[in-house]
Amino acid sequence: MTLAPCTDRSAADWITTSASPWDRLVTFGPEGFEAYARLRVIPDPEAEGQQEGDVGPVGPLSEVEQVRVAVGLLTAHTRTPEHAYVAWWDGWPRTVEGFTPDDLEGSRFDLPHRTYYLLEGSFAGFDAWATRADGASQFRPAFVWPADHAWCLAFDVDPHWAGIGAAAGAIDDLRADPRLDVVLADPGEKQPAYY
Numbered sequence: 001m002t003l004a005p006c007t008d009r010s011a012a013d014w015i016t017t018s019a020s021p022w023d024r025l026v027t028f029g030p031e032g033f034e035a036y037a038r039l040r041v042i043p044d045p046e047a048e049g050q051q052e053g054d055v056g057p058v059g060p061l062s063e064v065e066q067v068r069v070a071v072g073l074l075t076a077h078t079r080t081p082e083h084a085y086v087a088w089w090d091g092w093p094r095t096v097e098g099f100t101p102d103d104l105e106g107s108r109f110d111l112p113h114r115t116y117y118l119l120e121g122s123f124a125g126f127d128a129w130a131t132r133a134d135g136a137s138q139f140r141p142a143f144v145w146p147a148d149h150a151w152c153l154a155f156d157v158d159p160h161w162a163g164i165g166a167a168a169g170a171i172d173d174l175r176a177d178p179r180l181d182v183v184l185a186d187p188g189e190k191q192p193a194y195y
Contacts, residue, residue, distance in 0.1 A: 005104050052194040078123075084120065092139040107119065
């Protein structure tokens with residue numbers, strides 16, 4: 001099953017009704033996970049005021065490919081791999097997915113300062129989306145989670161990293177994979193940022 005617009009927006013209620021401050025929510029997802037980590041798609045800044053453009057090539061995998069690898073590893077830590085949700089930030093082109101604005105309008109949900117479109121499918125469908133060769137893979141998802149809420153990957157617009165909440169074993173699996181740069185994180189602390 002490929003990803004398709006999800007008009008049952010109640011699937012996003014655990015995000016939209018979260019008590020977390022919006023900036024923490026869009027960078028780490030809902031509260032309540034055993035462990036949190038950051039998937040760094042480029043290394044953390046080394047100096048105050050450093051710009052992302054100051055960082056050279058950081059590896060062979062694009063942002064979306066790194067997310068695809070992480071989601072593939074996290075899929076082993078859910079009881080519902082056949083039922084996945086993906087939230088697409090409304091600032092990315094909707095035509096990339098082959099959907100018209102009308103196709104997506106019924107799947108829209110809002111957080112403070114952000115609007116998203118909800119897609120659903122399987123993690124196999126997510127993997128197929130992330131490996132497409134038609135350009136879709138340059139735009140990363142904002143949220144990815146399984147129906148059983150076993151974990152959540154959140155990738156906001158501005159940070160150079162994706163936040164992940166999951167069981168400690170799932171985070172350990174991510175940290176052990178040599179294709180990824182994953183570090184433990186405390187969502188309550190200020191995270192490194194480029195300027």
